Amino acid sequence: DAGVIQSPRHEVTEMGQEVTLRCKPISGHDYLFWYRQTMMRGLELLIYFNNNVPIDDSGMPEDRFSAKMPNASFSTLKIQPSEPRDSAVYFCASSLEGRSLARAFFGQGTRLTVV
Amino acid sequence: RKEVEQDPGPFNVPEGATVAFNCTYSNSASQSFFWYRQDCRKEPKLLMSVYSSGNEDGRFTAQLNRASQYISLLIRDSKLSDSATYLCVVNPSEGQGGKLIFGQGTELSVKP
Numbered sequence: 001d002a003g004v005i006q007s008p009r010h011e012v013t014e015m016g017q018e019v020t021l022r023c024k025p026i027s028g029h030d031y032l033f034w035y036r037q038t039m040m041r042g043l044e045l046l047i048y049f050n051n052n053v054p055i056d057d058s059g060m061p062e063d064r065f066s067a068k069m070p071n072a073s074f075s076t077l078k079i080q081p082s083e084p085r086d087s088a089v090y091f092c093a094s095s096l097e098g099r100s101l102a103r104a105f106f107g108q109g110t111r112l113t114v115v
Numbered sequence: 116r117k118e119v120e121q122d123p124g125p126f127n128v129p130e131g132a133t134v135a136f137n138c139t140y141s142n143s144a145s146q147s148f149f150w151y152r153q154d155c156r157k158e159p160k161l162l163m164s165v166y167s168s169g170n171e172d173g174r175f176t177a178q179l180n181r182a183s184q185y186i187s188l189l190i191r192d193s194k195l196s197d198s199a200t201y202l203c204v205v206n207p208s209e210g211q212g213g214k215l216i217f218g219q220g221t222e223l224s225v226k227p
Binding site for chain 1: 149157158159160161164202214215216217218219220
């Protein structure tokens with residue numbers, strides 16, 4: 001299994017531009033999570049999906065952030081317009097509900113820099 | 116109050132030392148608990164789950180105290196390769212499915 005795949009690995013963009021981060025979860029997993037990690041705030045849960053349906057988006061910082069999961073094998077996190085304070089590492093993770101609930105597998109992350 | 120709080124780091128210890136990390140969580144209904152490890156500039160990876168009766172995996176021992184809402188991780192005979200950030204993770208349950216809440220992490224540096 002290739003694991004959770006994120007793209008791009010690195011993104012540098014100018015303030016005001018739209019940024020789209022992509023994630024392919026592990027096949028068969030029914031939960032998908034988007035996290036943001038910064039030195040100051042650690043790992044923050046932004047949003048998570050179960051069976052492609054958004055369950056909890058209370059961690060999404062503001063309306064500039066949106067996430068979609070059009071099918072079981074793909075999700076996007078979009079920031080429009082981007083701001084320098086959005087600079088962080090964005091991780092996607094997936095898991096399979098069951099007895100070993102919540103063993104989440106993370107992608108390698110997208111390091112976003114907004115200048 | 117943060118949902119999951121950990122010891123502030125960093126911990127700097129010599130090889131062979133025993134080191135303990137502590138973590139507290141605020142939601143008394145939480146059901147599942149984990150320790151993740153994150154190497155520098157890498158993604159978090161599951162180290163071990165934490166069971167009510169406590170559990171051991173080689174040099175690593177995890178303990179859970181539900182009454183105090185407290186989780187611990189003990190590393191014995193620490194190795195250079197144990198240097199990483201250790202993240203305490205809680206599934207708050209209550210219909211929240213697979214949601215995971217991470218602590219800020221405690222950095223461990225093992226020196227020769």
